[in-house]
Amino acid sequence: PEQFAMPEESINAAIDQAVAEAEEQGVIGKESTPFLLARVAELTGGDSLKSNIQLVFNNAILASEIAKEYQRLVG
Secondary structure, three states: OHHHOOOHHHHHHHHHHHHHHHHHHOOOHHHHHHHHHHHHHHHOOOHHHHHHHHHHHHHHHHHHHHHHHHHHHHO
C-alpha cells in the first residue's frame, strides 16, 4: 500500500548496505534472508518491518477478494 511505502532512496540505501555487509561477513545460503531482513529493519529504524507487515496484510485482503470472485465465477 502506497501510504506505507518507504522513500525509494532510503530503502535502496539500506538494502545496498545490508547486502554489502552480508558479503563482507560471508553470510550465504539460507542465512541470507534473515540477515538481510534484520539488518534492513535495523538500518531503517524499523520502518521496513512496518512496511512489510502492511504488505502481508494487503496481500491477505487481495487474496480473499480473488478467492471470493473466483467462487462467484465458478460457484
